[in-house]
Amino acid sequence: MKGLGWLMQLLTGLALTFLVAYHFLITHIFGSLQLNEVVARFHELKAFYAVLLVVVTFHAFNGLSVIAEEIGRGRLAKAFYVVMAVVMAYGLLLLLSV
């Protein structure tokens, strides 16, 4: 995996170490998973969760696409980018509607 896809995978991976660690800390260590707290976090940290969603979805499906490419499934590799767009749109809609 080289080129822009490789660079983006590397940069999003690096960003995710901080984003996911922060998400874990505020949900499991300093906060809880009770409904009212989850909804409050969605409202207070909307921008953070929008960034996390976009970065993590890109990293996940770009990674799957690379694996598909490596095992010779070119069409599946392309399909993962479509799934990526759908998951991103669904997640952002969910975030905005809560």
Place this chain on the structure above:
Amino acid sequence: MRLNTMAFYLHRITGVILAIYLCVHLCFLTTVKTGQYSSLIKVTLSRQFLPFDLMLFLIGIYHGVNGVRLIIHEFGFLYRHRKVLLYLTFAIVLTLWIAVAWEVMR
């Protein structure tokens, strides 16, 4: 199987699991809107569900820490010490996992 090859395959396998988990996680969060969240979160926070949570933490921590190791090598750093860095990765993963498990189980 060489340790480096094992680390490579583990990174791929944990990545696929985490991608599937991302979709499940989004479906789960949909219940915040549909109204079943409170009853579902009771199940996922139960004692019986704890092994799955701990496994997910281990998978996430491994993928993250090993990913940082890969980035270090991709930038051309510490390539001569890749075996040491690999052992260090496993040690950090184990330490972080024990710390997280301890914190979650308290």
